[in-house]
Amino acid sequence: MKLEKLIFIYNADSGLRNLLIDGAHKILSPATYECHLCDITYGAFTENKLWKAFRKNSDLELEFLHRDEFAKVYRSKFGYKFTFPIVLALVDQNLEVFIKTEELNALEDARALIGLIEERKNVFL
Numbered sequence: 001m002k003l004e005k006l007i008f009i010y011n012a013d014s015g016l017r018n019l020l021i022d023g024a025h026k027i028l029s030p031a032t033y034e035c036h037l038c039d040i041t042y043g044a045f046t047e048n049k050l051w052k053a054f055r056k057n058s059d060l061e062l063e064f065l066h067r068d069e070f071a072k073v074y075r076s077k078f079g080y081k082f083t084f085p086i087v088l089a090l091v092d093q094n095l096e097v098f099i100k101t102e103e104l105n106a107l108e109d110a111r112a113l114i115g116l117i118e119e120r121k122n123v124f125l
Contacts, residue, residue: 001091001092001124002091002092002124003060003089003090003091003121003124004061004089004090004091004092004093005060005061005062005063005089005090006060006061006062006063006087006088006089006090006098006117006121007063007064007065007070007074007087007088007089007090007095008037008041008062008063008064008065008085008087009037009065009066009067009070009082009084009085009086009087009088010037010038010064010065010066010067010084010085011037011038011067011084011085011101012038012066012067013066013067013068014066014068014069037085037087037104038085040104040107040109040110040112040113041110041113048110050110050111050114051110051113051114054110054114054117060117060121067084070084074095082097082101083101084101085101085104085105086099086100086101086104087099087104087117089124091124098117098120099113099116099117099120103116
C-alpha cells in the first residue's frame with residue numbers, strides 16, 4: 001500500500017468572485033462559514049503561517065482543490081461521492097478517505113490538523 005498523495009478538497013468553489021465572497025463571509029459571519037478546512041488553513045485573505053510552513057516542508061505530495069475542481073479532475077474517473085471539506089489519500093491509484101468531514105470540522109486549528117496528518121500518514125508509509 002503506497003500513499004501517492006493527499007488531496008485536500010475545500011467546501012467552496014474556485015474563482016475570484018467566490019474567493020471574495022468567502023473572505024467576506026469569514027469576516028462578517030464566521031460561525032456560519034461552511035468550510036472549516038478553509039478556516040484552519042487560511043484566514044480571511046492569507047494562509048495560516050504554521051500551515052504554510054508545514055505545507056512547504058512536508059515530505060508528502062499535497063494537492064489542494066475546490067469542490068468544483070475536484071469534480072472536474074476526479075469524479076469522472078472514480079465516481080465517488082463525498083461530503084466536503086475532506087482530505088483524501090490517493091493510494092495505489094484509488095481514493096481513500098484520510099480525514100472525514102466530521103473530523104475536519106471538529107479540529108481546533110492548524111496544529112491539530114498537522115498532528116492528525118502526521119499521525120495517520122504512518123499507516124500508509
